[in-house]
Amino acid sequence: MPGLSRAVLLWLFERLLAAYGPQEWWPADSPFEVMTGAVLTQNTAWTNVEKALKNLKANQALDPLVITGSADETLAGWLRPSGYFNVKARRLKAFCSWYLQEGGEEALGRLDTPELRSRILAVHGIGPETADDILLYAFDRPVFVIDAYTRRLLDRMALPGGDLPYEQLRIALEKALGPDLALYNEFHALIVIHGKERCRVKPRCHGCPLINRCLMPKMPR
């Protein structure tokens, strides 16, 4: 059983960091904004999420009490630019009522990470990636966030684990790297930033900071 090597992962990390620099994630003014953004960015471009967050702020609605107290159509209207607005209005309401019922950020912050994670995951509309975004970037817990970019990166680097179920892959990465909040924070951000890059060189990418392998989503047309 080879497994993931800490040395290779750290090499990868340094390579990405050298190419893109520190990302200083998550872009938000408060932990609650991180949580809201995590829900809104599900399968959605961040630029669209920014518009929705702007709408919420303009209406003093970036607040769990205001959100739970808003009419569905009103909330959906604010969320409209982020796509799936009806679905996300329901999910955000479900999350906010849970958040209030749990006693807010201070009370939640006292829970240990496994307990907090399982409670977040129990909220309807919050899956593993969204939950881990919240744990890492809103609650500062050393949780490695897995996304489609992470899987593609492992796959194209010929590293094992890209096809594992979410939880197994997360455990494998955390085991290889050891608990490290700052590393997990920057690593995920860099993976996403790099994943968004588009290869414009053909027939093979030479501009990619990761060896000679093209990690871009698709070869140019």
Place this chain on the structure above:
DNA sequence: ACCCAGGGTCATA
């Protein structure tokens, strides 16, 4: 015009 984005749920086999 086409592709895809910082996913998750639900129905079906």
Place this chain on the structure above:
DNA sequence: TATGACCATGGG
């Protein structure tokens, strides 16, 4: 367990 449909806007 594993696919497929569905949700929807906006930028490249």
